[in-house]
Amino acid sequence: MFTAQPAIANVDLTAPRMIVDDPRIPMSYQALCQTTNGGFLTNFSLPTSEPTSDGLADVECHYLAGIAHNGEAVIQAPDLPDYLVPFSQHQQQYFVFDCQQASAEPPIRYIDTEVDQWLTVADSLDSFLEQLGPKVIDLNPDNELTPLQRNHYLLVAQGAQLDTLLARYEADADKEWLFDWLLYFAEHGTPAQKASALTAYDTQRLYFKRQLPRAKDAQLTALFEQLPHLKDAYHAHQQAWSPL
Known part of the structure; x- marks a missing residue:
């Protein structure tokens, strides 16, 4: 429930x-x-x-x-x-x-x-x-979400819906907040949520590296290194990253 x-x-x-x-x-x-x-x-x-x-x-x-x-x-x-x-x-x-x-x-x-x-x-x-039943989340970018909706939707979204939500916040959201969510998914999420976190993290390293919270970035990279089913994908992404 x-x-x-x-x-x-x-x-x-x-x-x-x-x-x-x-x-x-x-x-x-x-x-x-x-x-x-x-x-x-x-x-x-x-x-x-x-x-x-x-x-x-x-x-x-x-x-x-x-x-x-x-x-x-x-x-x-x-x-x-x-x-x-x-x-x-x-x-x-x-x-x-x-x-x-x-x-x-x-x-x-x-x-x-x-x-x-x-x-x-x-x-x-x-x-x-x-x-009470499940709901397909309305991902229209023109619909402004309240903090309650934003956090709840991130908790329940799966697959492409989670990817879309994380992409929605990739540029404008507070990086500390975003990285706390990526850390949560990487550590406690389902395999699909962990993969979504890696995809979102790749975008952050490629386009926003100067804005990233260094301590949480180090935590996240350490987590991805320890996930057997994502280690190869992580290393493939890593090849395209320039140093922080």
């Missing part, structure tokens, strides 16, 4: 991703949080009965909030009625438990306060989770 939660996925995220420990939170959600206290979702596309800001027939739920136990900052939704308990937020979009009627398993609503869109999307948490 949840993706890996590397530290780099939290970079530039300023909005809280925790919820208050409210007795109205259903037991099923509390049980879910006992194993992994929230996190980014692997499947994050929820079908909807009408168009939303995210698609013609779906909306994106990027994460489930953890329950705050130690005074952490929590999601605030002052424009929503008190009977709604939000458990996920992306800018003006909220997923909430509708506790207007006392129920052990309250229905779930999606609310976009910017366009005043209110939808009931599931009659329980189990139904909500069952409906």
